[in-house]
Amino acid sequence: MSASSAGPTGTAVPPASSYLDAEPGAWESVPDALGHFGAFGGRFVPEALMAALDELSAAYEQARTDPAFVAELDGLLASYAGRPTPVTEARRLTGHIGGARLLLKREDLAHTGSHKINNVLGQCLLTRRMGKTRVIAETGAGQHGVATATACALLGLECVVYMGEEDTRRQALNVARMRLLGAEVIPVTSGSRTLKDAINEALRDWVATVERTHYCIGSVMGPHPFPMLVRDFQRIIGVEAREQVLALTGRLPDAVVACVGGGSNAMGIFHRFIPDASVRLIGCEAGGDGLATGRHAAAIAGGSSGVLHGMRSYFLQDDDGQTKVSHSISAGLDYPGIGPEHSWLHETGRASYRVVDDTAAMDALALVAKTEGILVAIESAHAFAGAFDVARELGPDATVLISCSGRGDKDVDTAARWFGVLPTDGGEAARD
Amino acid sequence: MANRIDERLAGLAAGGRKGLMTHVVVGYPSLASTSALILAMDEAGADFIELQIPFSDPLADGPTIQSACEAAIARGARVQDAFTIAAECSGRVRAPLLFMAYANTVYRYGTEAFCRDAAAAGISGLIVPDLPTEAARHEGYFEACRRHDLHNIVTLAPTSTSDRMTVNASVASGFVYCMSRQGVTGAQLGLAPDIQAYLRRVRGHLAVPMAVGFGISDRARLEQVLPYCDVATVGSALIDRLAGTEPGDVTGQADTTRAFLRTLTPALA
Numbered sequence: 001m002s003a004s005s006a007g008p009t010g011t012a013v014p015p016a017s018s019y020l021d022a023e024p025g026a027w028e029s030v031p032d033a034l035g036h037f038g039a040f041g042g043r044f045v046p047e048a049l050m051a052a053l054d055e056l057s058a059a060y061e062q063a064r065t066d067p068a069f070v071a072e073l074d075g076l077l078a079s080y081a082g083r084p085t086p087v088t089e090a091r092r093l094t095g096h097i098g099g100a101r102l103l104l105k106r107e108d109l110a111h112t113g114s115h116k117i118n119n120v121l122g123q124c125l126l127t128r129r130m131g132k133t134r135v136i137a138e139t140g141a142g143q144h145g146v147a148t149a150t151a152c153a154l155l156g157l158e159c160v161v162y163m164g165e166e167d168t169r170r171q172a173l174n175v176a177r178m179r180l181l182g183a184e185v186i187p188v189t190s191g192s193r194t195l196k197d198a199i200n201e202a203l204r205d206w207v208a209t210v211e212r213t214h215y216c217i218g219s220v221m222g223p224h225p226f227p228m229l230v231r232d233f234q235r236i237i238g239v240e241a242r243e244q245v246l247a248l249t250g251r252l253p254d255a256v257v258a259c260v261g262g263g264s265n266a267m268g269i270f271h272r273f274i275p276d277a278s279v280r281l282i283g284c285e286a287g288g289d290g291l292a293t294g295r296h297a298a299a300i301a302g303g304s305s306g307v308l309h310g311m312r313s314y315f316l317q318d319d320d321g322q323t324k325v326s327h328s329i330s331a332g333l334d335y336p337g338i339g340p341e342h343s344w345l346h347e348t349g350r351a352s353y354r355v356v357d358d359t360a361a362m363d364a365l366a367l368v369a370k371t372e373g374i375l376v377a378i379e380s381a382h383a384f385a386g387a388f389d390v391a392r393e394l395g396p397d398a399t400v401l402i403s404c405s406g407r408g409d410k411d412v413d414t415a416a417r418w419f420g421v422l423p424t425d426g427g428e429a430a431r432d
Numbered sequence: 433m434a435n436r437i438d439e440r441l442a443g444l445a446a447g448g449r450k451g452l453m454t455h456v457v458v459g460y461p462s463l464a465s466t467s468a469l470i471l472a473m474d475e476a477g478a479d480f481i482e483l484q485i486p487f488s489d490p491l492a493d494g495p496t497i498q499s500a501c502e503a504a505i506a507r508g509a510r511v512q513d514a515f516t517i518a519a520e521c522s523g524r525v526r527a528p529l530l531f532m533a534y535a536n537t538v539y540r541y542g543t544e545a546f547c548r549d550a551a552a553a554g555i556s557g558l559i560v561p562d563l564p565t566e567a568a569r570h571e572g573y574f575e576a577c578r579r580h581d582l583h584n585i586v587t588l589a590p591t592s593t594s595d596r597m598t599v600n601a602s603v604a605s606g607f608v609y610c611m612s613r614q615g616v617t618g619a620q621l622g623l624a625p626d627i628q629a630y631l632r633r634v635r636g637h638l639a640v641p642m643a644v645g646f647g648i649s650d651r652a653r654l655e656q657v658l659p660y661c662d663v664a665t666v667g668s669a670l671i672d673r674l675a676g677t678e679p680g681d682v683t684g685q686a687d688t689t690r691a692f693l694r695t696l697t698p699a700l701a
Contacts, residue, residue, distance in 0.1 A: 312539075
């Protein structure tokens with residue numbers, strides 16, 4: 001069933017299974033059989049992983065058309081993950097910004113606190129279907145690691161999470177969460193000791209253990225079929241949101257705005273809207289200290305085409321192709337690349353990408369908290385900051401849908417330090 | 433002019449000998465020592481020498497080569513240095529030289545330019561561990577290698593299915609590089625338990641000679657694989673021995689390398 005058949009008067013959110021019912025259209029031609037989104041994507045991995053990627057592609061092709069698989073995933077998304085997540089109209093925030101009507105897709109309300117659960121439930125069911133018993137994952141901020149540990153606990157799978165040593169210190173609480181959920185967390189001490197190196201280490205583990213292990217990649221990145229697979233499992237965000245916005249406003253939004261690190265929440269909310277030519281798709285990359293300082297994580301705005309982590313895409317790199325270290329206050333966006341479908345959407349012009357620096361994101365976080373009573377993740381705060389500009393540009397007759405991809409509980413420590421609101425700081429001495 | 437890899441393989445076959453391929457990371461322990469190590473390896477009887485161009489994210493490599501790459505880059509090694517060193521050494525050694533480079537290094541340089549300049553520097557073959565056959569075809573890599581008389585060395589792994597062996601055999605040139613086990617490079621982990629059956633399976637698919645690498649740390653392991661292959665590769669074990677030397681002690685590094693290789697070469701006869 002096509003989700004677009006429901007009109008403005010529709011109130012029912014479509015069943016979760018419509019995430020797999022991709023509507024036909026030109027945008028469905030990507031990726032091709034080898035995983036190319038135009039010039040991007042593909043499979044750049046050692047031969048030792050090629051058979052496993054073929055196996056995964058075949059298993060996914062079978063699963064997506066198997067009613068039993070779809071029903072089991074739908075059941076978990078509804079009864080365990082808490083889908084559909086609502087769309088919230090942000091009235092006070094809209095008034096404060098003085099532009100377009102702001103609507104929030106509330107992935108922060110999904111189980112484990114972000115959209116990451118959508119993807120891991122799908123991949124962990126696939127793992128079981130392939131007869132594998134061990135799941136490995138990389139994590140930056142810890143959200144994908146926590147989600148993977150959760151799904152593995154639920155499905156009785158062994159779980160190992162690779163996390164940069166630097167990040168295990170910055171996100172100690174999420175390390176504890178993963179361990180409580182029964183996962184083994186391995187601090188990565190190679191390279192820059194952050195997300196990029198955690199991915200390298202997970203890939204190295206996978207090469208050695210591929211016969212019994214599935215690598216549950218957390219974003220729309222990596223070698224084919226991962227960018228497609230993760231997009232498809234996240235696509236439900238946009239499928240639900242499109243119906244919800246139509247029901248609420250009677251028309252499509254004028255813009256959809258999401259933050260982009262690897263870009264899974266953005267691909268998830270964008271994908272259903274790609275055929276809707278009137279809807280602007282806008283990704284917000286992390287600008288760190290500012291694009292001009294070179295200390296940022298904006299792969300499209302400040303990077304160039306390259307090959308890393310199994311894919312061709314945009315990366316931060318020097319003239320020799322050595323990866324540069326990225327910088328962002330948001331550990332989840334602190335990655336020197338971006339998923340290949342985003343690079344393609346950028347190159348075709350179907351989506352546009354903006355840069356939001358640390359300060360703008362933190363200001364947005366504070367404003368959303370005080371006007372709407374929602375403490376969003378710092379990652380998501382980048383989307384809000386970008387959306388405020390978009391809302392002012394489009395004016396009060398427009399509607400802007402924002403992907404509120406995660407909740408900010410994990411970021412309380414960082415935010416408290418940024419704004420100086422810990423009791424030891426003297427309370428109200430906010431930094432602004 | 434024949435490719436030097438072919439000449440060396442023909443020589444090995446004619447003499448009933450097995451070959452030894454050795455490995456340097458360009459710029460490790462220093463740029464100054466790289467040339468000295470290549471000359472020392474040649475002198476000690478290496479049949480093929482791989483020059484690895486250091487990359488920031490060497491995902492097919494274990495801790496030894498990761499650290500060597502990191503150190504080389506930190507000490508200022510550039511991609512261009514690999515071409516300079518190859519040009520300096522290729523005329524002075526008997527062993528054919530190969531580049532081992534990650535896909536991004538080749539892509540950023542430009543596939544055609546990389547192959548052209550490598551050939552001009554006296555390189556005889558390329559190993560790109562994260563460029564599987566399908567991607568290599570898509571990049572026009574095989575044509576570029578052929579245009580410049582470079583052998584593209586394809587890799588096979590224990591998990592390579594029969595279909596994949598057939599696909600890889602169809603594009604193999606020079607020799608194939610068989611991973612002795614699933615995993616990353618490194619001397620510590622040893623060989624796959626079923627290595628003999630696996631290498632026999634590879635042999636059944638291939639018309640070209642077979643090199644085996646990963647985990648060949650000493651003469652005992654070397655003797656274990658030699659009956660089933662044509663060329664054995666020693667990489668991390670050599671680099672592990674350099675880790676104990678002073679970075680500036682070029683002579684000491686060359687001596688250490690020669691001494692270690694001379695413990696291995698008697699097994700080849």
